[in-house]
Amino acid sequence: MKQKALTVIKNMLSKKSTDDFIAESNATELKKTLNIFDLLILGISAVVGTGIFTIIGSAIVGGAGGTGAGTAVIISMLIAAIASLFSALSYSEIAAMIPVSGSSYTFTYATMGEFMAWMVGWVLMLEYAIGNITVATAWTGYLTQLLKGFRHVLPDFAVNFPLWLRNDFRSMYAICDKYGWDVHDKMPFIHFPFGIEMPVAINIPAIFIVLLLTILLIKGVKESTRVASIMVFVNLSIILLFVIVGSHYVMPENWQPFAPSPFFWKGVEGILSGTFIIFFAYIGFDAISTAAEETKNPQRDLPVAIIGTLIFCTVLYISVALVLTGIIPDGAIDTQAPLAHAMRSIGKGWYALAISVGALCALTSVLLVYQLGTTRIFYSIARDNFFPRSIMKIHPKFKTPHIITWISGLIVIIGSLFMDLNISAELCNYGTFASFVIICIEVLILRKTDPNRPRPFKVPFCPLFPILGIIMCSSFMIYKSFIIGGDSSLYFLLWVIIGLAIYIGYGYKNKRLYK
Numbered sequence: 001m002k003q004k005a006l007t008v009i010k011n012m013l014s015k016k017s018t019d020d021f022i023a024e025s026n027a028t029e030l031k032k033t034l035n036i037f038d039l040l041i042l043g044i045s046a047v048v049g050t051g052i053f054t055i056i057g058s059a060i061v062g063g064a065g066g067t068g069a070g071t072a073v074i075i076s077m078l079i080a081a082i083a084s085l086f087s088a089l090s091y092s093e094i095a096a097m098i099p100v101s102g103s104s105y106t107f108t109y110a111t112m113g114e115f116m117a118w119m120v121g122w123v124l125m126l127e128y129a130i131g132n133i134t135v136a137t138a139w140t141g142y143l144t145q146l147l148k149g150f151r152h153v154l155p156d157f158a159v160n161f162p163l164w165l166r167n168d169f170r171s172m173y174a175i176c177d178k179y180g181w182d183v184h185d186k187m188p189f190i191h192f193p194f195g196i197e198m199p200v201a202i203n204i205p206a207i208f209i210v211l212l213l214t215i216l217l218i219k220g221v222k223e224s225t226r227v228a229s230i231m232v233f234v235n236l237s238i239i240l241l242f243v244i245v246g247s248h249y250v251m252p253e254n255w256q257p258f259a260p261s262p263f264f265w266k267g268v269e270g271i272l273s274g275t276f277i278i279f280f281a282y283i284g285f286d287a288i289s290t291a292a293e294e295t296k297n298p299q300r301d302l303p304v305a306i307i308g309t310l311i312f313c314t315v316l317y318i319s320v321a322l323v324l325t326g327i328i329p330d331g332a333i334d335t336q337a338p339l340a341h342a343m344r345s346i347g348k349g350w351y352a353l354a355i356s357v358g359a360l361c362a363l364t365s366v367l368l369v370y371q372l373g374t375t376r377i378f379y380s381i382a383r384d385n386f387f388p389r390s391i392m393k394i395h396p397k398f399k400t401p402h403i404i405t406w407i408s409g410l411i412v413i414i415g416s417l418f419m420d421l422n423i424s425a426e427l428c429n430y431g432t433f434a435s436f437v438i439i440c441i442e443v444l445i446l447r448k449t450d451p452n453r454p455r456p457f458k459v460p461f462c463p464l465f466p467i468l469g470i471i472m473c474s475s476f477m478i479y480k481s482f483i484i485g486g487d488s489s490l491y492f493l494l495w496v497i498i499g500l501a502i503y504i505g506y507g508y509k510n511k512r513l514y515k
């Protein structure tokens with residue numbers, strides 16, 4: 001029995017060599033079609049979207065149960081950007097050294113062993129798949145706003161379709177509470193044991209867009225980046241127009257007081273709360289590393305694309321935040337559609353329609369990149385035999401993992417039927433912080449265990465920068481769990497327990513079976 005236990009522990013700690021990863025990457029059937037421009041488009045597509053059009057308002061005013069950062073939201077953005085930068089530098093070093101799909105899952109397998117690799121991969125799937133569900137739900141909301149602008153042209157059912165057909169649970173509960181209705185009479189519920197019940201929405205718009213993007217990704221990642229580049233062009237044009245037009249209406253007095261409270265701790269609390277909220281906007285730049293096996297020159301292009309995306313998007317975020325808080329006082333900002341509301345306040349109502357178009361383009365590109373990240377991480381995990389290898393099958397014509405792509409799309413569709421937008425966004429943050437901490441640890445490990453391997457890019461001031469990344473991201477997780485509170489920390493713990501159960505009950509045995 002003792003010998004068997006030792007064997008199990010040895011297997012759980014077994015590592016996969018970097019050379020094996022690179023050999024598998026070189027032998028892959030995936031097409032190498034991406035250049036540095038494509039990677040930048042993927043990065044900007046993932047980052048410039050939700051943060052600009054939705055999250056920024058909540059970061060300024062405050063989310064549920066938390067104080068907002070006010071006009072000091074630019075400090076929140078800088079803190080989030082600095083924490084992300086330490087992780088981005090770490091991603092750049094390892095991605096250039098081990099240019100294979102799978103992001104931090106692959107890197108963990110090379111540094112910490114089989115068990116930790118599985119758990120990191122499981123957390124990554126939380127980050128990307130649940131993030132995709134969040135964005136798909138937000139996409140539905142912006143489509144509804146856009147359709148309302150054509151209420152005089154479109155039939156009534158196309159503009160005012162029932163709330164339970166678009167996953168607007170918060171509005172449904174509010175309406176039922178206002179009129180004293182029983183919510184069970186207005187929308188369907190799924191009933192589980194122990195009295196647990198869950199509302200269900202058909203969410204037709206989310207189903208439509210996810211199916212469309214799934215088909216696009218099956219056709220090819222190069223074709224997907226072309227569509228994403230169009231979306232990014234429209235999105236950036238509208239954002240830059242907002243900055244240029246809005247800058248003429250900025251009133252500096254709206255930036256006073258700069259912090260949300262004259263009291264030191266309340267001001268710091270507001271800034272940190274804003275940082276946690278705005279961090280969702282930075283989820284996705286690491287998706288660049290998931291496309292390493294489809295990049296022509298990954299050693300050169302991956303670091304440039306990762307760091308370039310982060311710097312560009314941070315400058316853009318701060319520019320938008322300065323103009324937004326300069327146009328109207330932070331207490332008057334609309335958290336649902338902050339940019340459109342700001343332009344209406346200065347008599348530019350025509351811009352509301354353009355904002356909705358830009359938001360849809362931005363969220364579509366985010367969905368595309370998140371879906372790509374989910375499938376490539378899923379592919380890497382299946383290649384290491386934690387899932388049946390049959391799902392890895394490459395499409396004979398398009399050379400893409402079409403079965404995994406369909407599975408990922410169906411997961412998002414099912415999740416968008418019942419998951420709450422705010423809970424799923426917070427879950428994404430936990431997944432992101434965890435993966436950022438792990439990637440910084442891995443840089444420190446590889447510097448000791450594999451110091452002679454060529455590194456086309458190196459993290460400067462190592463080990464200081466990786467250690468700072470570990471401290472900052474860990475602190476945000478602790479702050480959210482014990483200071484802000486909420487159910488999302490429990491859901492994250494539940495997700496980790498489910499992953500552990502899958503590994504013990506299936507993954508460990510399946511991997512030994514294939515060996």
